[in-house]
Structures are given as C-alpha cells and as structure tokens.
Amino acid sequence: MASENNGSRSDSESITAPKADSTVVEPRKIALITGITGQDGSYLTEFLLGKGYEVHGLIRRSSNFNTQRINHIYIDPHNVNKALMKLHYADLTDASSLRRWIDVIKPDEVYNLAAQSHVAVSFEIPDYTADVVATGALRLLEAVRSHTIDSGRTVKYYQAGSSEMFGSTPPPQSETTPFHPRSPYAASKCAAHWYTVNYREAYGLFACNGILFNHESPRRGENFVTRKITRALGRIKVGLQTKLFLGNLQASRDWGFAGDYVEAMWLMLQQEKPDDYVVATEEGHTVEEFLDVSFGYLGLNWKDYVEIDQRYFRPAEVDNLQGDASKAKEVLGWKPQVGFEKLVKMMVDEDLELAKREKVLVDAGYMDAKQQP
Amino acid sequence: MASRSLNGDSDIVKPRKIALVTGITGQDGSYLTEFLLEKGYEVHGLIRRSSNFNTQRLNHIYVDPHNVNKALMKLHYGDLSDASSLRRWLDVIKPDEVYNLAAQSHVAVSFEIPDYTADVVATGALRLLEAVRSHNIDNGRAIKYYQAGSSEMFGSTPPPQSETTPFHPRSPYAASKCAAHWYTVNYREAYGLYACNGILFNHESPRRGENFVTRKITRALGRIKVGLQTKLFLGNIQASRDWGFAGDYVEAMWLMLQQEKPDDYVVATEESHTVKEFLDVSFGYVGLNWKDHVEIDKRYFRPTEVDNLKGDASKAKEMLGWKPKVGFEKLVKMMVDEDLELAKREKVLADAGYMDAQQQP
Numbered sequence: 001m002a003s004e005n006n007g008s009r010s011d012s013e014s015i016t017a018p019k020a021d022s023t024v025v026e027p028r029k030i031a032l033i034t035g036i037t038g039q040d041g042s043y044l045t046e047f048l049l050g051k052g053y054e055v056h057g058l059i060r061r062s063s064n065f066n067t068q069r070i071n072h073i074y075i076d077p078h079n080v081n082k083a084l085m086k087l088h089y090a091d092l093t094d095a096s097s098l099r100r101w102i103d104v105i106k107p108d109e110v111y112n113l114a115a116q117s118h119v120a121v122s123f124e125i126p127d128y129t130a131d132v133v134a135t136g137a138l139r140l141l142e143a144v145r146s147h148t149i150d151s152g153r154t155v156k157y158y159q160a161g162s163s164e165m166f167g168s169t170p171p172p173q174s175e176t177t178p179f180h181p182r183s184p185y186a187a188s189k190c191a192a193h194w195y196t197v198n199y200r201e202a203y204g205l206f207a208c209n210g211i212l213f214n215h216e217s218p219r220r221g222e223n224f225v226t227r228k229i230t231r232a233l234g235r236i237k238v239g240l241q242t243k244l245f246l247g248n249l250q251a252s253r254d255w256g257f258a259g260d261y262v263e264a265m266w267l268m269l270q271q272e273k274p275d276d277y278v279v280a281t282e283e284g285h286t287v288e289e290f291l292d293v294s295f296g297y298l299g300l301n302w303k304d305y306v307e308i309d310q311r312y313f314r315p316a317e318v319d320n321l322q323g324d325a326s327k328a329k330e331v332l333g334w335k336p337q338v339g340f341e342k343l344v345k346m347m348v349d350e351d352l353e354l355a356k357r358e359k360v361l362v363d364a365g366y367m368d369a370k371q372q373p
Numbered sequence: 374m375a376s377r378s379l380n381g382d383s384d385i386v387k388p389r390k391i392a393l394v395t396g397i398t399g400q401d402g403s404y405l406t407e408f409l410l411e412k413g414y415e416v417h418g419l420i421r422r423s424s425n426f427n428t429q430r431l432n433h434i435y436v437d438p439h440n441v442n443k444a445l446m447k448l449h450y451g452d453l454s455d456a457s458s459l460r461r462w463l464d465v466i467k468p469d470e471v472y473n474l475a476a477q478s479h480v481a482v483s484f485e486i487p488d489y490t491a492d493v494v495a496t497g498a499l500r501l502l503e504a505v506r507s508h509n510i511d512n513g514r515a516i517k518y519y520q521a522g523s524s525e526m527f528g529s530t531p532p533p534q535s536e537t538t539p540f541h542p543r544s545p546y547a548a549s550k551c552a553a554h555w556y557t558v559n560y561r562e563a564y565g566l567y568a569c570n571g572i573l574f575n576h577e578s579p580r581r582g583e584n585f586v587t588r589k590i591t592r593a594l595g596r597i598k599v600g601l602q603t604k605l606f607l608g609n610i611q612a613s614r615d616w617g618f619a620g621d622y623v624e625a626m627w628l629m630l631q632q633e634k635p636d637d638y639v640v641a642t643e644e645s646h647t648v649k650e651f652l653d654v655s656f657g658y659v660g661l662n663w664k665d666h667v668e669i670d671k672r673y674f675r676p677t678e679v680d681n682l683k684g685d686a687s688k689a690k691e692m693l694g695w696k697p698k699v700g701f702e703k704l705v706k707m708m709v710d711e712d713l714e715l716a717k718r719e720k721v722l723a724d725a726g727y728m729d730a731q732q733q734p
Contacts, residue, residue, distance in 0.1 A: 095488055123563070126503050126556075127456055130496040134552055138491045138545060168562075178539040181555045182562065184499060191495055191552030194542045195487075201543065202484070202676030315563030 028084075032105055034058045034092060034140065035113030039219040040160065042069035044111060044262040049073060049084055051266070056105050058090035058098075058114070069219050092136025098143040106151070109269050111158045112140050115189075118223060119164060122185030123315055130188045137192035141199045141207065154206065156269040159196040161211040162189045163254065163280070163321045171284065174324035175211070175276050182316040193276075200274050208268040213254040213280035213323040215261045216343060218350035225287060226255065229294055230347040234355030236305055237298050240362060240369050244305050247312025249288040254322045256281045257338035257346075267332040280323025281336045293344045298352070389445075393466055395419045395453060395501065396474030400580040401521065403430035405472060405623040410434065410445055412627070417466045419451035419458075419475070430580050453497025459504040467512070470630050472519045473501050476550075479584060480525060483546030484676055491549045498553035502560045502568065515567060517630040520557040522572040523550045524615065524641070524682045532645065532683035536572070536637050543677040554637075561635055569629040574615040574641035574684040576622045577704060579711035586648055587616065590655055591708040595716030597666055598659050601723060605666050608673025610648040613681045617642040618699035618707075628693040641684020642697045654705045659713065 031048050035041045036057030045055050059066065073085055088105075090097035092114050102110070115133045116122060122129040137159060144155050166173040167182035181187040193209050200207040220227035225246065235241035256279070264279040295302040328334045338346070361367040392409050396402045397418030409416050420427065434446055449466075451458040453475050463471075476494045477483060483490040498520060505516050527534040528543035542548040554570050561568040581588035586607065596602035617640070625640045656663035689695045699707070722728040 126499050127496060130499045130552070130556075131492070134495055134549075135488060135491040138487050142487050179555070180558075182559060184556060184559060187552055187555035187559055188495075190555055191491070191548055194540070194548035194551055195491075195545060197541075198543060198545060198548055198677060316559060 028052060028054050029108045030054045030056065030105060031109045031111060032056045032058065032102065032107035033111045033113060034090075035115060035160070036087070037066050037069060038113060038117070039069065039217055039221065039258050040113045040215070040262060040265075042219055043217065043259045044113065044265060045070060045085060046073060047259075047262050047266060053084070055085045056101070056107065057085070057087045058101060059087050060089070060091050092132050092139060095139045095143065098140055099146070102143050102147045102155070103151075106153065107155060109156045109158070110140070110144055111160075111265060112137055113160045115160065116185065117162075118221070119183045119185050119318075120312075120314060121223075122183050122188070126184035129184050130191075133185065133188035134191035134195070138195045141195055141205070145199060145203055145205055148205070156274070157196070157199075157205060157207040158265050158269055159192055159207065159209045160265075161193050161209045161276075162186065163211060163213040163323060164318060165190045165193060165211065166321060167316075167318050171320050171322035172282070172324040173278065173321065175278050175327055177324075182318050183314065186318075197276070206269070206274045208274045209276040210261075210265050210268055211276065211278045211323075212261050212264075213256060213278070213321060215256045215258040216347065217258040218347050219258070220347070226290060226347065227351075229287075229290060230344075230351040231354070232305075233294055233298065233300070233348060234351035234353075235358065236300070237352060238355045238359045240355060240359060242305065243307055244302075245307050245309040245312065246287065247309065247314070248317060249291070249306075249308070250286055251318065252284045252286045252320045252322070254280045254282065254284050255290075255340060255343065256336050257343050260336045260338055264328055264332060264334045267334055271331065275331070277328045277332065278323045278325050279328050279334070280325040281340070282323060282325055283340060284320065284322035285340055290344060293341055294348050297345055297348050389413060389415050390470065391415045391417065391466060391468045392470045392472060393417045393419070393463070393468035394472045394474060395451070396476060396521070397448070398427050398430060399474060399478075400430065400578055400582065400619050401474045401576070401623060401626075403580055404578065404620045405474065405626060406431065406446060407434060408620075408623050408627060414445070416446045417462070417468065418446070418448045419462060420448050421450070421452050453493050453500060456500045456504065459501055460508070463504050463508045463516075464512075467514065468516060470517045470519070471501070471505055472521075472626060473498055474521045476521065477546065478523075479582070480544045480546050480679075481673075481675060482584075483544050483549070487545035490545050491552075494546065494549035495552035495556070499556045502556055502566070506560060506564055506566055509566070517635070518557070518560075518566060518568040519626050519630055520553055520568065520570045521626075522554050522570045522637075523547065524572060524574040524684060525679060526551050526554060526572065527682060528677075528679050532681050533643070533685040534639065534682065535685035536639050536688055538685075543679050544675065547679075558637070567630070567635045569635045570637040571622075571626050571629055572637065572639045572684075573622050573625075574617060574639070574682060576617045576619040577708065578619040579708050580619070581708070587651060587708065588712075590648075590651060591705075591712040592715070593666075594655055594659065594661070594709060595712035595714075596719065598661070598713060599716045599720045601716060601720055603666065604668055605663075606668050606670040606673065607648065608670065608675070609678060610652065610667075610669070612679065613645045613647045613683070615641045615643065615645050615683045616651075616701060616704065617697050618704050621697045621699055625689055625693060625695045628695055632692065636692070638689045638693065639684045639686050640689050640695070641686040642701070643684060643686055644701060645681065645683035646701055651705060654702055655709050658706055658709050
C-alpha cells in the first residue's frame, strides 16, 4: 500500500533540470493531503493531478480496504517511478509521523482534510473527535511551521473548516459571523480554525481556513443524510428495501457539490495572501426538499417510504445553515458549477446503478437483500 | 468518607456538599479549596503525579492521610489526559460540584508545547464533561460543572469584553480555552448538563506562578530590595490587563454553581492597568524607581500580542451579586509584602552560605 518516495524524488528532480533547448520548465508542485481517502480527498486529488501536481496522501492503517474512492487513480507501487499519486501511513494523532513525512515529501501545499467528520458520531466519541480534529490540526500546523523554519522553505496550509462551526448562529453566515458550535465535532472544528488563524498571525505561516458548507456527491459517506437517502432510494426502486428511517426533515442546509468545492480550496492557496473564506452555494434547502427532488426524479412519493426515527435527532440541533460566499466569489473568482437539482440527480443516478448491481448479486444468491422492517 | 446518617437526636442535618477540584495545586485551586472548606464542603482534589513536591499552596490546609477520617480535603491522582481516572474518581467521590481549573495555563509556554496544551486544556475539558455526563446518567445524579475560561480567549477583540463578545484567540492556549468553552456550552445545550463557563480576567495573588509577569515582578522586587538581585528582564510593558485578586474570583466561581440555571459569566474588576503601572506601584511601594532595574528583553514578547484586555462584568454583578473586594493597589501591595518576606528568608539562607544568591547579569 504505502510506498517510499525516493524514486519519485529523483524523478521530480530530473523534471526540473534544464531541457536541451535551454528552456527551464516550472518544477512540478507537490501537494500533501490528509484525509485523502474521503470524499473531498478523492476529488481534490483528481483536481490536483489534472493541474499537474504530484500528490501524496497520508492514510491511517486499516485492516479493511479504505481506498475505494481513489483506486481508479492509484498506481501500483511496483510502478512507483511513474506514479504522481503516492500514499503513506500517518495519523493526525501521531506528531512524529506528520513531521517525518513533511520532511521527506517536502510539499509546497498541505491540505488538511482529515477529521472524524460525522456530527452524530462526535457525540458518541467526543474525546477521539477532539484529538483528531482539533489537536490533530495543531500537530500538523506545528509540523509545517517547524519544517519551514528548519528548511527555509514555504509550505502553504489549508484547513478544512465546516459550516457546523456556525451552529445556532442565524443565517446567512459569512467569514465574520460568530461561531456557536452545537456538537463536539463543531467545537473541535472551531478550535482547529483558531489554531490556524493563530499560526498565521503569530508565525506568518501561509495558512487558510476554508469554511465549507455542506458538500455532497456520489462519494459522500453513506451515513450522511443526503447519501443515506439516495442509497436507500436506489434500493427501494429495484425492490431491495421498503423503508427509510430519518430524523429532522426540516433541517435546512446549503448543499453544494464536493467537486466544485475542492477548486475553492486550491484557489485559496494560490492567492498572494492567506485568508479565511466561506464556500457555499448560498441556497438553503431542507431535507424534505431533498426527498421531494430525489424520489420525484424516480417517480416515487417519499411519504410512502420514509419513517421518522427519534434516534436520528441530535442532542443539539442545527436548524438552518446558509452561507454567504461573496468573499470567495470576489477574491478567488470562484462560483459553484453544479446546482441543487443537478447534484441530487447525479447522486440518484449513481446510487441507482449501485443498487442494480446489488440486485444482480441478490438474484444470483450471492447477497442477502437486507430487507428492513 | 463523610457521614450522612441521621443524628441520634433525630435531627436531620443537611448533608455536607462534596466538591471535586482539578488543578487544585494551582493558585485558583488553593483559594477555592480554602473558600469551599470555609463553606463546610468536603473537597477532593485531583493531582498529577510528580517526583517533586507540588502541593506547596495546599500544605497549610492538608491533613495527613493517616487521619483520613478527619480530613475534609483529600487528594487523588488523576489527569485530564486520562479519561479512565476521571471516570473512576467521579464514581468513587460522587461530587455535587466539579470545578475544572486544570490547564497548561501559561501563554508563552503554549507556543512551545502546543500539542500538549490542546490535549490538556481542550480535550481534557471534554473528557471531564463526558465523564460527568455519563456519571449523571448512570447514577441519576445532577453534578454541576464549572469550566475555567480565560480573558485570553478574547485576544485581539477590542475591550470592553463581555459574555457576548466574539473570541479572537492569539495563542494555542487561548484557542484551546475557546474549544473548552464551546464544549461546555454544547454539553449544556445538548444534554441539559448544569455546566457554566467563568470567563475570568487576569487574577493574581501572592500564590501566582512565578513565571507570570505580575509575580515575576514582585518576586524580583523583593530580591532587589534585599540585595539578592539587580536586574529584572521584561517584555511588553505596555500590555494592559484587568487584574483582579484570585481570592475574590473563586467566590464568583462558586456563585455560578448556586444559581437556578447554568450560564456563562465574565468576571473582572472592569479596570485596566499596564505592566508599566504595575511597576510604578510595586517599586514605588518600597521606595524604588523601576527604571533603575528593569531591562527590556525581546525574548519575552509573544509571537502574537494581546494588547488590551478589560472585562465587562455587569452580568456577574447583576445575576450573581458578585463584586471584587481587593483593588489594584491593594493587590500589588499584598503581593509585594509577601514576596519581600520570602526574599528576606532567602537572604538569611544566602548569608549563612546555604544558598547561592543567583545574581543576574
């Protein structure tokens, strides 16, 4: 899985050598991504490879496969010299591995996308969430800072913030809106935000916070409500499932497409000065609207299938999130490409295909249908 | 353990309240312990294991464990980085009130060891909150929790700073205190835990750690006065702080946990003074001119300065009926008196050859 990158280093160095015709090519930029196996990590990797970057990902060791989202762009380590995407073992709870890989890889840009990012789970394992999300960000910032001092290099740092940080502060929420986090996850993201601001202000580190509003895609984790809906919908459509259990249908979110948002992350690190930006579509939609559009797209009525389960309500609810992304539009020249309805349909299409594949296996007796009560 | 049985004469006595204090060996911990014992509480402190003595501030009220049944103040080993010990002691002690005063509370040090600071200050508070919450659920009890916040959380947000002033922390310590603040608010809002944040502005006393600027000044002043030292090195003498007396502030902490509803409060004198003013009053009190002894050292400036902190404590005054008793000049003199006595004691030892004078260049 993880590979040493010595071959890549020499390969990179040869690229920087002057060509025979004396033209000096710009050296290939190197990016380090934590949380590379997640939704954002996979889209960001594709985006950066498309920009000609060499991409290194830090992944945690897992006895299960955990690279599904990046398998299609990952090259077997046996062809290591050809690969522009490499994976290494590390963890945000381990300062030593962070420092070592930064010193070995010498990245130009670091994107910290790693987190225990599920709100409800953060109420179950608050201690771990704080350690990875908050202190983990601090460990990485400190590793970047000491690397830049020791090597005289400049590394740019991106911190993945979340609209959850605003919590119960009323919308629209912008860069100057005060935080009122409503979960251990959100409070930890606030801490990571302020650690990042502090490292920028105290040490002059090029460090940015991207306060990204909810962003979805076919690669969204299945325990997030949007993907939970489309996943169940696909199975309902092909007859593998009859019920979908949900919590607060009136929760309103500003849902964008993850593939659009990773471009914003990259743009932040290309500016002359580091800063913090809200990234959002500026449209709020309720879970109920998501149900209307998704089930409607397949000609079904969600009321025939959805049941409310109190277990899915949060101890502290976040009712309404809608971002004000005017700063990102003005300064970064960024705007979302994929709108709400297109996003929903994109997700339904993909999950319907996945469900059809499951049905083939079920019909052939290779899989239980996992009927729900 | 404390007796809670009925008296022989059928009189029902009010059960003695039990308090658990983390960070009990610190300045605030020692004053709070004295205050609570005076109120009739049984006080339990969690201390970290250290190969050096670390209970100097408590020795005068601590009773030897051999007389354990008589003691109303007991110490146990625990650490905010260890969830198991927190949970175990809560279950054993069954406190009515928990005061989380533990922290790596030095701002400059937090720039040196940011990781540890975050783990103890931020995640440590979360571990304790979670331990309290699960103890309440398992036992059907209602523990009240106090979280020690800091004016440093306001950082570069201009004064006066109140409960509704947005934070802009300027150090890993301050950012970690912000996280602890929001974890506390979240546990109150999400679980109905009786949990309060006390956003205490700078508070000092003769027991303040010697690496905090106020105590650093009075400690050096005492030694200069008796001839054991000639120079004092300082950083930003224009920094302005709202300095109160720690002994007053612990009363505010206690009052927060006696209200009908949990909430967050700023505790401050509402007066701001610069380090330079502190020098004027302290050196002036013993008839010296600080300019003859103080030198500016760039090493003491922070990577990010916090220039001006001054609290708006109107909510604490209205809701808690709290107000500071010791003013700035009285506080400075109290500290100088104590440190002068300490310096005289050092001089006796130095003159007798038992101590190096530790002359500074």
